[in-house]
Amino acid sequence: MELVVFVLAAAMILVGAIGVIVRSNPVHAALSLILTLFGVAVMFVAQNAHFLAAVQVIVYAGAIVVLFLFVIMLLGVDRSEDLSSEPFKVQRPLAAIVGLGVIGLVVAAVVSSRDAISVRGTGLNVADTLGDGDTNIKQLARSVFGDYVVAFEVTSVLLVVAVVGTVLLTRRVKGSGKDT
Amino acid sequence: MSSLAAATPTTTWYLILAAVLFGIGAVGVLVRRNPLVMFMCIELMLNAVNLSFVALAEKMGDIGGQTTVFFVMVVAAAEVVVGLGIIVSIMRRRPGVTADDVSALRG
Numbered sequence: 001m002e003l004v005v006f007v008l009a010a011a012m013i014l015v016g017a018i019g020v021i022v023r024s025n026p027v028h029a030a031l032s033l034i035l036t037l038f039g040v041a042v043m044f045v046a047q048n049a050h051f052l053a054a055v056q057v058i059v060y061a062g063a064i065v066v067l068f069l070f071v072i073m074l075l076g077v078d079r080s081e082d083l084s085s086e087p088f089k090v091q092r093p094l095a096a097i098v099g100l101g102v103i104g105l106v107v108a109a110v111v112s113s114r115d116a117i118s119v120r121g122t123g124l125n126v127a128d129t130l131g132d133g134d135t136n137i138k139q140l141a142r143s144v145f146g147d148y149v150v151a152f153e154v155t156s157v158l159l160v161v162a163v164v165g166t167v168l169l170t171r172r173v174k175g176s177g178k179d180t
Numbered sequence: 181m182s183s184l185a186a187a188t189p190t191t192t193w194y195l196i197l198a199a200v201l202f203g204i205g206a207v208g209v210l211v212r213r214n215p216l217v218m219f220m221c222i223e224l225m226l227n228a229v230n231l232s233f234v235a236l237a238e239k240m241g242d243i244g245g246q247t248t249v250f251f252v253m254v255v256a257a258a259e260v261v262v263g264l265g266i267i268v269s270i271m272r273r274r275p276g277v278t279a280d281d282v283s284a285l286r287g
Binding site for chain 2: 002003006010013014017018020021026029030033036037040043044046047048049051052055056059060063064067068071072074075076077081087091092094095096098099100102103106107110111114117136139140142143144147148151155158159161162163165166169170
């Protein structure tokens with residue numbers, strides 16, 4: 001059963017990821033990205049990260065991809081681009097070599113060190129053992145608002161800076177008809 | 181067949197899948213010229229890293245991995261907001277621009 005879930009979610013992730021890089025229409029690429037993000041959410045559930053799976057669907061598949069689609073429509077780039085012409089001839093072979101090299105190196109590192117990964121922490125209290133549905137959320141909340149509360153506060157500053165920066169960046173100066 | 185059905189995916193499988201996803205995202209950033217699609221490929225790479233964090237959090241029994249993924253998601257959201265803002269302001273001035281055309285860092 002776990003194997004079936006893994007294979008199906010892995011197929012979703014890989015098909016979506018390849019769709020993002022080969023579809024010539026940016027809208028199709030964004031929809032492929034949704035497929036990948038849902039596959040990752042399924043993987044999160046399979047790995048007992050229930051809260052993160054919910055956040056993945058709501059924030060990534062919901063907010064971020066909608067933002068992408070919104071910008072695509074706003075800029076009017078929702079038509080196919082020509083992917084057959086390549087001004088810089090060696091770019092694609094080089095990119096393939098870099099991609100295969102990254103995959104090969106990381107896979108080699110993972111396979112060679114697969115026995116070195118051992119249990120070190122206090123253990124994830126999954127719902128099955130305690131019979132409580134929201135242990136994952138409780139544990140995560142204790143971590144975020146306990147051990148990492150300073151990082152959490154800094155994150156809120158980051159969000160404010162990002163919003164103010166974006167407003168300043170895309171604002172038009174009234175009267176001059178010129179972007180800032 | 182029975183051994184195949186009994187096989188459960190180990191952490192190594194998840195890490196290999198994350199590596200493949202990261203590689204696809206990296207190739208996408210290198211190959212595509214539309215800045216929006218390049219941005220989506222960066223999201224692919226971030227998700228690959230998140231997947232490996234969650235797999236290792238499960239394996240090592242440490243909730244810190246999931247906490248890290250939480251912060252990565254917040255930073256990714258902020259990054260998308262700023263990046264799309266930059267792309268909108270560039271595209272408004274020069275419609276149909278690709279990543280190659282804005283190699284010089286000036287208007």
